[in-house]
Structure formats: structure tokens, C-alpha cells
Amino acid sequence: MTSILRLRLSALFLCAYLISFVRSESSTSTMLQLRESVEFSYCASNVFLDLIRGSKPPTEVFKAYTNIMSAHNNRVSYRTIQPVIISYVGFGICTVIGILFAVFMPIVGLIFCCARCCGKCGGRAQLMDAKKDPCRRIAYTVCLAVLVTLQLVAVVLAFINHFLLHEALVSRNPQTGAFSQFNLSLTETEVALNDMYKMAVNTSSINIDDRKERFIGIVDKGLLDFQKEFARKSHSELVTTPIVDLQKTVGYFALGSENVVFLSYYNQSLVKLLQDLPSLRQALVDTLDTSCPIEQHIKCRQLMNEAQTKLKTQYSIDQFQFTDVEVLLQNLETHLNDVKSLSEFNSTLGNLATVVKDAIQADLDRAWKDLAQSPETREKLAKAFGEYVKDISAHLATIRQNLEGVQNYEGNEPLLRVLHVGLYGGIALLCIPVLIILLLYLGLCFGVCGHRPYEEAGVCNRGVGANLLLAGVGFIFLFSTLLMLVCMVLFLAGGPVQTEVCRYLTGRVPDGPRKLDDYVYESIVFLRDTLQRDKRLREQTIEQLRQQGHNEQISVRYAVDNPEFELALDVSRARLGDAILTRCETEPFVDAISGGEFSWPPLREPVQAILQDLIDSFKNVNLISPLEQTVRSCQESLERLKFMDAVNFTSAINRANIPLTLIEDLEHFVVELRSLNMEELRPHIDTLSDLPLSLDQQRVRVRHLYTMLDSFLGQHHLIQRRLSEFNANLSESVKVTMDVGLQKLRPVFEKELQLAVIATWRDIPCKSLRAAVKRGVDAGCITLLMPMNAFWTGLGFTLLLYIPVIIFAVKLAGLYRKTEKYSSDYEEPDYISYHGFYMRPTSEYQVVSQKPRNKVRKHKVKNASNGRNPPNNRGGSRYHQVSVYPYDAYE
Numbered sequence: 098m099t100s101i102l103r104l105r106l107s108a109l110f111l112c113a114y115l116i117s118f119v120r121s122e123s124s125t126s127t128m129l130q131l132r133e134s135v136e137f138s139y140c141a142s143n144v145f146l147d148l149i150r151g152s153k154p155p156t157e158v159f160k161a162y163t164n165i166m167s168a169h170n171n172r173v174s175y176r177t178i179q180p181v182i183i184s185y186v187g188f189g190i191c192t193v194i195g196i197l198f199a200v201f202m203p204i205v206g207l208i209f210c211c212a213r214c215c216g217k218c219g220g221r222a223q224l225m226d227a228k229k230d231p232c233r234r235i236a237y238t239v240c241l242a243v244l245v246t247l248q249l250v251a252v253v254l255a256f257i258n259h260f261l262l263h264e265a266l267v268s269r270n271p272q273t274g275a276f277s278q279f280n281l282s283l284t285e286t287e288v289a290l291n292d293m294y295k296m297a298v299n300t301s302s303i304n305i306d307d308r309k310e311r312f313i314g315i316v317d318k319g320l321l322d323f324q325k326e327f328a329r330k331s332h333s334e335l336v337t338t339p340i341v342d343l344q345k346t347v348g349y350f351a352l353g354s355e356n357v358v359f360l361s362y363y364n365q366s367l368v369k370l371l372q373d374l375p376s377l378r379q380a381l382v383d384t385l386d387t388s389c390p391i392e393q394h395i396k397c398r399q400l401m402n403e404a405q406t407k408l409k410t411q412y413s414i415d416q417f418q419f420t421d422v423e424v425l426l427q428n429l430e431t432h433l434n435d436v437k438s439l440s441e442f443n444s445t446l447g448n449l450a451t452v453v454k455d456a457i458q459a460d461l462d463r464a465w466k467d468l469a470q471s472p473e474t475r476e477k478l479a480k481a482f483g484e485y486v487k488d489i490s491a492h493l494a495t496i497r498q499n500l501e502g503v504q505n506y507e508g509n510e511p512l513l514r515v516l517h518v519g520l521y522g523g524i525a526l527l528c529i530p531v532l533i534i535l536l537l538y539l540g541l542c543f544g545v546c547g548h549r550p551y552e553e554a555g556v557c558n559r560g561v562g563a564n565l566l567l568a569g570v571g572f573i574f575l576f577s578t579l580l581m582l583v584c585m586v587l588f589l590a591g592g593p594v595q596t597e598v599c600r601y602l603t604g605r606v607p608d609g610p611r612k613l614d615d616y617v618y619e620s621i622v623f624l625r626d627t628l629q630r631d632k633r634l635r636e637q638t639i640e641q642l643r644q645q646g647h648n649e650q651i652s653v654r655y656a657v658d659n660p661e662f663e664l665a666l667d668v669s670r671a672r673l674g675d676a677i678l679t680r681c682e683t684e685p686f687v688d689a690i691s692g693g694e695f696s697w698p699p700l701r702e703p704v705q706a707i708l709q710d711l712i713d714s715f716k717n718v719n720l721i722s723p724l725e726q727t728v729r730s731c732q733e734s735l736e737r738l739k740f741m742d743a744v745n746f747t748s749a750i751n752r753a754n755i756p757l758t759l760i761e762d763l764e765h766f767v768v769e770l771r772s773l774n775m776e777e778l779r780p781h782i783d784t785l786s787d788l789p790l791s792l793d794q795q796r797v798r799v800r801h802l803y804t805m806l807d808s809f810l811g812q813h814h815l816i817q818r819r820l821s822e823f824n825a826n827l828s829e830s831v832k833v834t835m836d837v838g839l840q841k842l843r844p845v846f847e848k849e850l851q852l853a854v855i856a857t858w859r860d861i862p863c864k865s866l867r868a869a870v871k872r873g874v875d876a877g878c879i880t881l882l883m884p885m886n887a888f889w890t891g892l893g894f895t896l897l898l899y900i901p902v903i904i905f906a907v908k909l910a911g912l913y914r915k916t917e918k919y920s921s922d923y924e925e926p927d928y929i930s931y932h933g934f935y936m937r938p939t940s941e942y943q944v945v946s947q948k949p950r951n952k953v954r955k956h957k958v959k960n961a962s963n964g965r966n967p968p969n970n971r972g973g974s975r976y977h978q979v980s981v982y983p984y985d986a987y988e
Contacts, residue, residue, distance in 0.1 A: 128264060128273045131257055138254045139883045142890040143595065143605065149187025150596040152606075157184045158597075159620045163627050188592065192585065198896065199581040206574020209907075213567075234912045238541060241905040245537045248895045248902070252530050255891035259523045262884035267516055275881035280500045282873030283493045289866040290486045293686065296861045298479050308687070309465055312849050316461065319845045320450035323838040327720075330837070331830035333446050336819045340439045340731075343812040346805055347429055347436045356802055357426060363792065363799060364419045370757070370788050371410060378408045381781045388777040400769055407759035408766075416752040417799075421744075425806060428740045435734040439816070445727040449720060456718040457711060464707040464850060478855065523888075526583060529576045530895050533569050537906065540565030544913045563910040570906050573899050581896055587889035591882055599878035602678065611675035618669040625666065678874070681867035687858050691848075704850045711846055712839060720831050728824045735817055741809040750807065753800035757793045764790060 157180035182189070261273075268274030271281040328334065349356050382405050389397035429436070543562030601609035601616075671690065680689035760766050767790055770782050 125270050125272050128261070128268075128270075132261060132273075135254050135257050135261070135887060138258065138887040138890060139879075142883075142886040143600070145890065146592055146596050146886070147600070147605075149191060151184070151187070153184045154612075154616050154619075155184075155597040156616050156620050156623070157181055160623055163624055188589075191588065195581050195585040195588070195893075199578045199585070202577040202581070202899075203574060206571070206577075209574065210571070230912055230915060234544075234909065237905050237909045237912065238545060241537065241902065241909060242541055244898050244902050244905065245534055245541070248530065248898050249534050251891040251894045251898075252527060252534065255888050255895070256524075256527055258884040258887040258891065259520075259527065262881070262888060263516070263520045263523075265881045265884060266519075273880070275876045276500050278876035278880055279873050280497055282869050282876060283497050283500075285869030285872065286866065287490045287493050289863075289869050290489060292865065293861055293863065294479070294483050294486045297482055297855075297858050308852075312465065312852070313461070315845060315849050317450070317454065319842045320453050322841065323453065323834065324446070324450040326837055326841075327449060327830065327834040328446055330834045331823065331826065333823065336816070336823050337443050337446070339812055339816045339819060340442060343809070343816060344436055344439065346808060346812065347433070349805060350426055350429060351433075352426070352430050359798070360419070360422060360802060363795065364414075364417070366788065366792050367412075367414060367417065367757075370792060371414070373784075374408070374410060374758075374789065377781065377784055378404055381408070381778070381785075384775070384777045384781060388775060389773070390775075393773055396769070397773065400766070400773075403760065403766065409759050410757060411755065411759055412752055412757060416748055418746055418749045421746070422806065425740075425744060425809075432738055432740075435737045438734045439731055442727050442731050442820075445723055452720065452723060453715065453718050457714040460707075460711050460714045464711060467707060526580065527892075529572070529580065530892075533572045533576075536565050536569035536572065537902065540569060540906070540909075544909060559913040563913040566906040566910045566913070570903050570910075573903060577896060577899060580892060584889045584892045584896060587885055588893065591885040591889065595878070595882060595886055599874075599882055602674070602874045603878050604678070608675075608679075610678040611672060614669065614672040614674045618666075618672075621666050621669050677863065677867050677870050681863035685858075686861040686863040687852060687855055689863055691852055704847060708843070708846055708850060712843065715839065715842070716835060721827055724827055724831075725824065728820055728827075731820055732817070735813065735820075738813060741813040744807060744810045746803045746807040749803045750800055753796045753803060757789055757796070763793050 161178055161181045264273050265275040269277050271278045348354075351357070382401050385397045385401040385404070540562045543565060544559050545562075598613070600606050601613035603609065606612060673690075676689040756763065763785075767782060767785050770778055770785075
């Protein structure tokens with residue numbers, strides 16, 4: 098254990114030496130190696146933050162804050178803050194645990210110290226081991242050693258991250274300093290924008306045909322959506338579904354189809370049955386009468402009577418209306434083209450997008466030519482882009498100057514003093530857990546190598562180990578509050594920044610930049626809606642005051658009317674974060690920014706003019722005329738199919754529900770005949786099975802076919818009625834669909850027309866811009882924030898382990914103060930060093946055995962009250978002992 102302690106302390110001092118060496122020599126490579134060595138601590142802090150935060154969007158806090166600030170009374174309902182509580186329940190639990198730890202740890206320590214001083218909490222150790230105590234001592238020692246080692250690792254990581262955080266604040270090297278890295282990011286961003294501007298000026302020879310195809314494809318998709326919307330608004334499926342059903346039914350009875358052949362066969366079979374059934378009945382009766390065996394005479398007699406009275410048909414051919422079926426099938430074959438012409442309605446609805454596209458095609462071509470291929474437009478666009486680049490560069494230069502002023506620590510004495518206090522204060526703070534770890538390791542070392550708690554001459558003493566462990570526990574109680582408060586401040590400062598911003602910008606969350614852009618846009622839209630609602634309420638209040646006679650001038654300026662508010666809304670709508678941080682890695686500039694909706698003021702005037710022309714062309718598309726013409730054509734076809742109104746197969750359907758013969762169960766009758774096992778009956782039975790029984794079993798299919806034929810009347814009337822309703826509501830359906838379509842198509846057209854203007858910029862790369870912006874993100878979210886989060890993670894982990902450390906340390910302190918009953922030297926104590934005898938001769942000499950001495954010693958330990966033995970002669974010994982061992986006075 099001593100070697101382990103020496104190794105740990107050497108590692109700690111080596112780490113401190115390396116840190117001081119790095120700071121003095123400014124070794125960038127060593128700093129980067131240190132950062133890589135503690136990178137797993139960054140992952141640990143990120144995993145912990147993701148666990149307590151969850152995946153709920155960060156917009157809930159902003160919405161709750163907006164609702165609270167816009168509330169007209171001072172009462173805030175729980176429903177208003179409920180989303181915040183649900184989203185940040187993990188942060189709340191951690192904060193409560195930290196506060197309770199900071200409050201109760203010194204209180205528990207005070208109670209513990211008072212209890213020990215009063216001798217109620219391990220103040221007096223039992224000097225005899227129980228049989229389980231050695232095993233407990235080993236187990237507790239191992240557990241405490243593991244816990245302290247984990248704390249040592251966490252503290253070392255905290256040391257390194259503390260120094261990395263300090264370097265991020267003060268270093269002028271862009272690889273290690275956050276401000277220097279951010280400053281370099283601003284410079285690279287400015288250079289990248291200037292390069293993009295230069296490339297935008299020289300793009301007149303770029304082929305943009307593929308971009309035009311994309312533009313036309315997006316327009317086609319928008320028109321298809323418009324077509325689907327019209328079908329939904331006009332309820333066209335109420336017309337198309339009956340038409341399809343009618344055409345399917347007619348197809349079932351086409352000339353030569355299976356159903357027509359079956360009906361013809363069934364008709365012929367019924368005619369044959371009417372002709373052959375009397376002779377079959379007579380032959381069956383005669384055979385049963387003459388050839389029946391004696392033992393089956395009764396059964397034969399019953400079957401003969403049933404055949405003679407009931408084996409007769411109960412229908413006529415006219416009842417099956419085969420003549421009407423033939424006439425209907427002939428009419429269907431004659432007017433088959435009229436039935437097919439009803440599909441024109443479906444075709445017209447399916448070609449609405451094409452109709453609109455053909456109507457606005459000329460305007461689309463002109464818009465593309467005027468915007469994408471106009472030298473004046475490109476020149477104006479490049480000039481406007483150059484002005485934007487200049488404005489952005491000016492702002493970036495201002496920010497760089499401010500950063501350089503912040504980084505000028507030599508001329509800013511207060512800031513330099515704060516940085517030094519932070520550095521050395523953090524080191525001093527981390528020295529507290531290092532001191533505690535040192536005391537615990539020393540206590541473990543003395544406890545492992547010591548033999549007796551009261552050895553006067555021994556160097557390694559378990560009693561000393563127990564005292565060191567309790568000293569470490571005392572320091573834990575004394576400084577835990579300070580350590581936890583520092584940990585909580587850093588946790589609340591760095592944790593929310595990581596979970597609400599940085600984990601999206603760095604891509605830790607899938608599609609993080611795009612999601613963050615959407616969250617920002619939703620928050621701004623929510624704020625705009627809230628401000629507009631407040632504006633309406635205030636205007637109503639002002640109007641009421643004026644109606645009540647308050648005529649003084651009331652002027653209110655609303656934040657929602659600020660132009661910068663709309664600018665922020667446009668920027669958030671453009672999804673620039675996703676475009677720059679994600680899509681610019683693999684896509685050119687134009688394709689990257691096409692993922693959002695942006696509005697560029699230089700493009701607004703030409704785009705709005707052409708957009709209005711497209712909208713006017715869209716509104717002027719005559720959709721009513723082709724649809725009305727199609728409806729009239731379908732109605733004319735239905736008029737030629739009017740013969741369906743005369744269809745009525747009710748008699749045939751009813752006839753098909755009744756058995757063909759008077760025998761209710763003809764199949765059972767045939768089975769009874771077979772059971773007679775008469776060879777003479779076999780031909781008659783086969784005839785019955787092939788003709789009447791087979792026809793009777795096919796009645797279900799016949800009834801189904803007649804039902805389908807009878808449905809022509811209802812389908813014909815239904816289509817006529819639905820077409821009339823569709824035609825009556827056609828104008829209103831077109832108007833409503835146009836309005837809805839314009840609401841959806843306008844932003845699509847506006848976005849694509851703006852992209853058409855910058856289509857010549859398609860080959861402009863934006864990887865350099867992405868690299869510059871990503872460097873700025875890394876400066877804040879990785880170089881600066883990660884060491885801070887890893888610092889409080891290591892410190893918090895150490896503090897949480899203090900709870901089991903206290904338990905094991907107190908347990909071990911009590912065990913270390915006990916005598917090992919089963920130790921090797923227990924039977925042969927060293928009286929000179931342990932008891933310190935003075936030998937005084939007595940009148941008699943007697944050698945006292947070892948065993949009585951042990952008993953006397955045990956009796957002395959058990960009964961002594963002030964460190965002196967009761968007077969006895971130790972079994973007649975000529976010596977009597979006087980203990981001078983100083984620890985006996987405490988026992």
C-alpha cells in the first residue's frame with residue numbers, strides 16, 4: 098500500500114509539473130496531447146447532461162418566459178411553467194441534491210464530531226476482534242482504496258481541465274485559446290465571404306440548365322399538390338368511385354367472359370332438366386320398386402315415395418329472365434364505348450396539373466430568363482451581395498477589435514487579477530480533495546501494515562491509521578460545502594449552454610444545426626404572435642378609452658413593428674446554421690441555402706414583380722371550362738346508357754334463393770340413395786348428381802351474378818346524381834382550391850425564383866465558410882465549454898463518492914482500533930515494550946506460567962478503571978507489575 102501511495106502521489110506531482118511546464122513554455126503540442134488525454138471526460142459530461150436533459154426542444158423555456166412577461170396579472174399558473182419543469186426536471190433534481198449536500202454535510206459533520214467527543218460513536222473501541230472483523234477489515238480497505246483511487250483520477254482530470262480552461266481564456270494560440278480561435282474564425286469568415294463575392298462576379302459562363310430542371314420539377318410537384326387538394330375539396334372521389342365500380346361490373350359481363358358463358362350454360366342446363374326430370378323420376382321409382390332388397394324394403398319405400406311426390410321442378414324458365422339477360426348483355430356490348438368514355442372524368446382530374454402548367458409555362462420561361470439569364474439582374478445581385486459582405490466585414494472587424502481588447506491582459510490590471518485569482522484559486526480549491534485523498538491513503542497504509550493499536554515502539558500503527566482516516570473524514574465535513582457550491586455554480590453556468598445550444602451546433606444531436614434553426618424560428622414566430630396579440634389588446638383598450646371620453650393623444654410603439662424583428666424572422670427562416678455547418682460540407686453554396694426559406698432585399702423587387710405575374714397567370718387559368726365540358730360529356734354518355742334504368746332482376750334473384758326441386762335437401766336424398774348400395778341405381782344417381790344436384794349447388798353463384806346485373810340501375814342513378822352535385826359546386830371548389838393553392842405555392846415560387854436569380858452561383862463552394870464558422874463554434878463549445886463541464890464533472894464525481902468514503906472510513910477506523918485476537922504474536926506479547934514492567938522481588942520465588950499471565954492481563958484490561966492493576970500477587974509470584982504504558986491511562 099505504501100508503494101501504491103507513493104505511485105499515486107508521484108503521478109499527481111508529475112501532472113502538476115507538466116502543467117507548470119506547459120504554461121511556462123507554451124508548448125502547444127503538449128497542450129493538445131493533454132486535451133486528447135482528457136477527451137473521455139468530455140464524453141462523460143456530455144452523456145450525463147444528455148441524460149438529465151432529454152431530447153425535448155429548448156423552445157419551452159422561451160415560450161414560458163414570454164407568457165410570464167406578457168401576463169397582465171402577477172399570478173402565474175402552473176400550466177404556464179409545467180413544460181419548463183418537465184424539460185428541466187433533471188437539472189432541478191441535480192440542483193436540489195447539490196443544495197442538500199452543501200447544507201447537510203457540515204451539520205452531519207458537527208453531529209458526528211460531537212458524538213465522538215461524547216464517546217457515543219466509536220470513541221471507545223472494543224479491544225477484541227470478532228471472527229468476521231478481519232474479513233470486514235480487508236473488504237472495507239479494498240473498497241475504500243478503490244473509491245479513493247477513483248477520486249484521485251477525477252481530481253487529476255479536474256486539475257488538467259482547470260488548466261485547459263485557464264489556457265482557453267488567456268492563450269493567444271488559436272489551437273488552445275478560445276478567444277484567439279474565435280478571432281481567427283472571424284478573420285477566416287471574412288476572407289471566405291470575400292472569395293465568394295469574387296466568384297459571384299465572374300459566373301456569367303456557368304451552365305444552369307440542370308438548375309432550371311430542378312426549378313421546373315419543384316413547380317410540377319407544387320402543381321400536383323394543388324391537383325390533390327382540388328380533388329379533396331371538390332369530393333371528386335364521390336364521382337370517380339361509382340364510375341370505376343360501373344366499369345368493373347360491365348367488364349365482368351363482357352362478351353365471351355366467364356360469367357356470360359356460365360349463365361348461358363346454366364340456362365341450357367335448366368332447359369334440359371325440365372325435359373329429362375320426368376323420365377328420370379319414373380326410372381328411379383321403378384328401380385326402387387323392383388330391385389330393392391328385402392332387408393331395405395322400408396327405406397326403399399320411403400325414398401320411392403319421396404321421389405314420386407317431390408322429385409319435381411318448382412320453377413319455369415321465364416322466372417330466371419334469361420331473355421332479359423341476353424338483351425342487357427347485347428346493349429352493354431353495343432354501348433361499351435360509352436361506358437369507357439366515363440373515364441374521361443378521371444383523366445381530366447388527373448390532368449389538372451398539366452392544364453395549369455401549360456397555362457403558365459410561358460410565364461415560367463420568361464421568369465427564368467429574366468431572373469437567371471439577365472446580366473442586369475446578375476450585376477445588381479452581385480453588387481448587393483458585395484454591400485452585404487462589406488457590412489458583415491465591418492461588424493466582424495468591430496468584434497475582432499473588441500476581442501483583441503479583451504485579450505490585452507497586460508493593459509487590463511483588474512482582468513488580469515481576476516484570471517490569476519481564478520487560476521490559483523482553482524488550484525487551491527483542488528488541493529483540498531488532494532489533501533483529503535492523501536490523509537485517506539496514509540490512513541490505509543498505516544491500517545494495513547500496523548500490528549497493534551497500542552505499540553509504543555512500533556513505527557506503523559493502526560491507531561495512527563484510524564486517526565488519519567478520521568482526520569480525512571473531518572476535512573470532508575469541513576470543506577464539502579465550499580466544493581459543492583463551486584461545483585453547482587459551474588454546473589448551472591456550463592450545463593444549460595451545452596444542452597440548449599452547443600450539442601445542436603456541434604452535431605451531437607442528429608441534424609442538430611437544422612433542429613436549432615427550427616427551434617429559433619419557432620421561438621421568434623411565437624414571440625411575434627404574442628406581441629401581435631398584445632398589440633391588438635392594447636389597441637382595443639385605447640379605443641375603449643377614447644370612447645369613454647379620453648381624447649388625449651395616445652401613441653404607442655410596438656416592438657413587433659420594428660424592421661429588425663422581421664429581419665431576424667427572415668434570417669431564422671433561412672436555416673443558415675444547417676446550410677453552413679452541415680450542407681456546405683458536401684454541397685455548393687446555392688444547393689446548401691436551398692434547404693431554407695430566405696428573403697433577400699435586393700431580390701425582393703424583381704422577384705415580387707415576376708411572382709405577381711405568375712400568380713395572375715395562375716388565377717386566370719380556366720379550370721371550370723374543361724371540367725364542365727367533361728361533366729357534360731359524361732352525362733351524355735349516361736343518357737345513352739339509359740337502358741339500364743329498365744333493369745330489374747328481382748324475380749330471378751328471388752327464384753335463385755329457392756331450391757330447384759321440391760326436395761329441400763337434394764344432396765341428402767342422393768346420399769340416401771347411395772347408401773342402398775344397389776348397382777341398378779348407380780346410373781340414376783349419377784344423372785341426379787350431374788344435373789339437378791349440380792344446378793342446385795350453383796344457385797349461390799347465379800344469385801350473385803343476378804345481383805350484379807341488377808346493380809346497374811343503382812349505379813347509373815348514383816353517377817348521374819353525383820355528377821350533378823359536382824357540377825353545381827364546381828365554381829366554389831375551384832375558388833377555394835385556388836386560394837389554398839396560392840398560399841402553398843407562393844412561398845415555393847418565391848424561394849425558387851430567388852434561387853433562380855443566384856443560379857449562376859451554383860458552382861461557388863462554401864467549404865471555406867463552413868470551416869471558418871465551425872472554428873468559431875468549436876472555440877466556444879469545445880475549447881472553452883468542454884473543460885468547464887469536465888471540471889465540474891470531476892469535482893462533482895469526487896463529492897458524490899465522499900458519502901461512501903465517509904461510511905467506509907468510519908467503519909475502518911473502528912476496526913483498526915481493535916486488537917487482532919487471532920494474530921501470530923497474540924500469545925507471546927512483548928512485556929517490556931508493551932507493558933513496561935518494573936520487577937520487584939518478593940519473599941517467595943515462583944515461576945508463573947504464561948497462561949495465568951494472559952488471564953491476569955485480560956482481567957486487567959477488562960476491569961481496570963484508571964490504568965493500574967488491582968492488588969494481587971499473580972498466583973504467588975515473587976514479582977508484582979506496575980504498568981507505566983501511557984495509553985493505559987486512557988483506558
